[in-house]
Amino acid sequence: MAQTYANYINGEWVPSQTGEVFPSINPARTQEVLGYFQKSNAADTRHAIEAAAESFISWSRVAAPLRGEFLYKLITLLEEKREELAETITREVGKTLKEARGEVNKTIASMKQLTGEVTRLSGQTLPSFDEQVFAYTVREPIGVFAIIAPWNFPLGIGLWKIVPAILAGNTVVFKPASNTSLISVKLVELLVEAGVPAGVVNLVTGPGAVIGEELTRNPLIKGISFTGSSEVGLALGKAVGARGGKIQAEMGGKNPAIIMPDADIDLAIDCIVTSGFLDNGQRCTGTSRVIVLPEVAAEVKAKLIARAEAIRVGDGFDPNSVNGPLADEHQLRTYLHYVQKGIEEGAKLECGGKRLQGGGLEDGYFVAPTVFTGVTPQMTIAQEEIFGPVIAVIDAGSFEEAMEVANQVEFGLSSTIFTNDLKKAFQFVKGIQSGVTHVNMPSTHFESHYPFGGKKISGLGPREQGESALDFYVELKTVYIRP
Numbered sequence: 444m445a446q447t448y449a450n451y452i453n454g455e456w457v458p459s460q461t462g463e464v465f466p467s468i469n470p471a472r473t474q475e476v477l478g479y480f481q482k483s484n485a486a487d488t489r490h491a492i493e494a495a496a497e498s499f500i501s502w503s504r505v506a507a508p509l510r511g512e513f514l515y516k517l518i519t520l521l522e523e524k525r526e527e528l529a530e531t532i533t534r535e536v537g538k539t540l541k542e543a544r545g546e547v548n549k550t551i552a553s554m555k556q557l558t559g560e561v562t563r564l565s566g567q568t569l570p571s572f573d574e575q576v577f578a579y580t581v582r583e584p585i586g587v588f589a590i591i592a593p594w595n596f597p598l599g600i601g602l603w604k605i606v607p608a609i610l611a612g613n614t615v616v617f618k619p620a621s622n623t624s625l626i627s628v629k630l631v632e633l634l635v636e637a638g639v640p641a642g643v644v645n646l647v648t649g650p651g652a653v654i655g656e657e658l659t660r661n662p663l664i665k666g667i668s669f670t671g672s673s674e675v676g677l678a679l680g681k682a683v684g685a686r687g688g689k690i691q692a693e694m695g696g697k698n699p700a701i702i703m704p705d706a707d708i709d710l711a712i713d714c715i716v717t718s719g720f721l722d723n724g725q726r727c728t729g730t731s732r733v734i735v736l737p738e739v740a741a742e743v744k745a746k747l748i749a750r751a752e753a754i755r756v757g758d759g760f761d762p763n764s765v766n767g768p769l770a771d772e773h774q775l776r777t778y779l780h781y782v783q784k785g786i787e788e789g790a791k792l793e794c795g796g797k798r799l800q801g802g803g804l805e806d807g808y809f810v811a812p813t814v815f816t817g818v819t820p821q822m823t824i825a826q827e828e829i830f831g832p833v834i835a836v837i838d839a840g841s842f843e844e845a846m847e848v849a850n851q852v853e854f855g856l857s858s859t860i861f862t863n864d865l866k867k868a869f870q871f872v873k874g875i876q877s878g879v880t881h882v883n884m885p886s887t888h889f890e891s892h893y894p895f896g897g898k899k900i901s902g903l904g905p906r907e908q909g910e911s912a913l914d915f916y917v918e919l920k921t922v923y924i925r926p
């Protein structure tokens with residue numbers, strides 16, 4: 444019988460007032476329950492919010508450099524438990540062990556980047572018009588923040604939201620994605636072991652809509668940092684904004700890759716396979732549209748299809764697997780829905796497009812990497828985020844048309860172009876409507892010391908990561924002093 448895990452409120456592991464639990468399962472073997480978690484309600488959420496509000500009084504008064512002390516211990520713990528954490532991620536999300544190790548490594552890099560931030564909580568001093576007046580700005584903590592994290596990078600995204608929030612002197616209520624509750628409990632255990640005081644980080648597991656409603660309505664919550672679907676993120680932004688709260692939402696993408704006639708095609712294909720198919724395309728920065736110029740269209744299509752067909756899908760612990768299963772049944776249904784949509788709307792299904800169930804894959808959410816050609820920019824599979832291993836290849840007659848197609852979506856997170864023409868590369872960088880962009884690189888490439896976030900419906904609020912990481916969690920105070 445799998446273990447039952449509690450919520451973490453005010454420094455104690457406590458059950459939900461509902462008395463109910465829900466399972467988190469292994470998407471590679473759906474009968475395997477990894478643990479049972481609290482099915483929390485509004486009252487549990489209020490309990491966590493009130494504990495966080497009480498702790499804010501003392502935590503916000505701790506000198507900023509001292510608040511950062513826990514981070515050194517946290518990094519050591521992440522390094523010591525690297526393999527155990529990666530294995531938990533593979534077991535719960537389905538991604539291969541190699542990808543899971545990559546997530547842990549990126550998380551450590553991101554935490555290292557944040558170590559100096561508490562001593563860089565700088566303001567400005569500017570000369571006043573009055574020579575008797577000394578004026579400056581300070582950055583102050585705000586109160587309790589809600590952290591709502593997704594399942595695709597449960598350790599990384601959870602920590603790169605929680606840690607800046609508390610470094611800045613705030614306290615948090617953390618609501619992880621339900622299907623990654625186990626790794627999220629482990630994440631909170633690490634913060635506790637690293638010495639984060641009681642009440643500073645509070646964990647509430649359970650249904651997003653129920654917990655989300657209380658987090659959105661409760662005036663003690665000063666802001667919400669969210670990563671997930673645009674549908675939920677935009678709704679949260681509207682609701683929390685209506686009562687004067689803050690929102691930072693990192694949402695979906697429909698990221699284009701343009702392939703120019705002069706591109707190194709093999710490099711382009713390598714990058715697109717990495718960014719579009721690995722992790723089953725379950726990345727907000729994943730390439731889902733390949734826009735190709737006529738001179739190289741046939742070569743690109745043939746090579747992309749061959750590479751998609753060669754991807755080996757299996758349990759994430761099998762060293763021969765390149766892709767594991769999709770994260771859950773919802774993802775499987777979404778994938779099958781969009782495949783059907785693509786066929787119905789007249790795109791040509793070149794490969795994949797189906798659930799894989801033979802040879803030991805019977806009991807998991809395994810699917811085949813999928814390529815559609817003959818896709819037009821208006822088709823649903825060219826417009827909506829699929830978040831699965833599906834690439835839509837769109838033909839464009841010229842660079843100008845390719846740019847138009849690339850920008851003809853509601854999303855604006857990441858993008859890439861493959862070309863050796865410097866002029867075209869700069870034209871692309873200038874004209875593309877995305878928060879992150881690349882030249883001759885995968886659209887998923889990401890380094891935690893640069894700001895990260897999207898334009899259009901891909902992002903709301905200040906950027907995460909880099910030197911902007913704490914911006915969302917502080918307010919400026921302007922001080923004028925006449926001694």
Ligand SMILES: NC(=O)C1=CN([C@@H]2O[C@H](COP(=O)(O)OP(=O)(O)OC[C@H]3O[C@@H](n4cnc5c(N)ncnc54)[C@H](OP(=O)(O)O)[C@@H]3O)[C@@H](O)[C@H]2O)C=CC1
Pocket residue numbers: 591592593594595618619620621622649650651652653654655656670671672673675676679693694695696726727773774777828829830
């Ligand atoms: N930008 C990104 O990195 C991500 C994008 N997505 C996109 O979203 C699609 C659906 O995935 P899904 O996991 O359902 O995404 P959601 O946006 O529904 O979930 C993301 C997080 O929000 C929580 N949540 C759900 N509903 C609410 C609500 N009403 N109020 C507050 N919080 C809520 C979820 O909790 P719970 O798990 O309990 O529902 C989870 O913690 C994917 O197919 C993909 O397109 C998904 C994940 C990450």
Ligand SMILES: O=C(O)CCC(=O)C(=O)O
Pocket residue numbers: 549595596599600725726727728729887889
């Ligand atoms: O690449 C990463 O580390 C995670 C970025 C992210 O949030 C995503 O692509 O979903």
